[in-house]
Amino acid sequence: MVKDMTTPNTANAIDVLVQTMTAFQNGNVDAAAALMHPDIRWHSPGRSQPAAGTHVGRGNVLSAFGIIASQPGTLSLELLDTLDGQHHAGLLYIHRRERHGTTLEARICLIATASNGQLTEAWEHIYDQNAFDAFYGPRQ
Numbered sequence: 858m859v860k861d862m863t864t865p866n867t868a869n870a871i872d873v874l875v876q877t878m879t880a881f882q883n884g885n886v887d888a889a890a891a892l893m894h895p896d897i898r899w900h901s902p903g904r905s906q907p908a909a910g911t912h913v914g915r916g917n918v919l920s921a922f923g924i925i926a927s928q929p930g931t932l933s934l935e936l937l938d939t940l941d942g943q944h945h946a947g948l949l950y951i952h953r954r955e956r957h958g959t960t961l962e963a964r965i966c967l968i969a970t971a972s973n974g975q976l977t978e979a980w981e982h983i984y985d986q987n988a989f990d991a992f993y994g995p996r997q
Contacts, residue, residue, distance in 0.1 A: 870946030870971035871939050877976060878948065881922060882934050889922075890915055894975040901981050905994030928993065930956025937964075945970055954992070961992040 873892050880889035899918045903909030907928075908921040926932065932954045940947035947968040954961045969979040983989045 869974050870969060870976075871941050873971045873974060873976055874946055874948050874967065874969055875936065875939070878934055878936065878950065881926070884926075886919060886923075890919060892975055893918060894972065894977045897976055898978045899981075900979065902983055902986055903990050903993075905990045907993060909990075925993070928954065928956070930954045940968075952989075959992070961988065963989050963992075 877889050877892045880886070880892065893915045895915050896913070897915055897918055899912045899921065901908050901910060901912070901921065907924045910921075912918045912921045932952075935951040935953065936948060937951060938949045940949070945968050947966055949964065949966050952961070952963045952965050964984040966982040966984075967979060968982070970977045
C-alpha cells in the first residue's frame with residue numbers, strides 16, 4: 858500500500874505514542890487498544906524474543922505485547938525523549954525488566970505513524986538486540 862507522503866500523517870502521533878506507552882505501563886489494555894487502528898502494523902525485531910516479527914491487526918499486536926507483559930519479573934518503561942517529524946513520530950525509552958536476579962535495560966527507539974488519533978504503523982529499534990533476545994529467548 859502506497860501512502861500519500863505530501864500531507865503529514867502524524868495526527869497527534871506524539872500524544873498517541875505517549876498515551877499508549879502510559880496505558881501499557883499502567884496495565885490498561887483497553888486504553889492502549891483504543892489508541893490503535895484496527896489494521897495497525899507493528900514491527901518488532903529479534904530472533905528469539907517471543908514477540909519478534911510483524912504483527913498485523915490490533916488483536917495480534919495486543920497479543921504480542923501480552924507475551925512480553927506476562928513474562929516473570931518487574932517491567933518498567935522510562936521515557937527519555939520524543940521525536941516529532943512531518944510524517945513520523947518517535948519515542949526513545951528504556952525497557953527495564955528484573956527477573957531471576959538479572960536486569961535487562963534496553964534502549965529502544967519506537968517510530969510510528971498515526972492518523973485520526975490512532976497508531977497505524979510502528980517500528981521498534983532495539984539498541985542491543987542480542988541482549989534483548991538473550992534475556993527474553995528460550996532459557997537454557
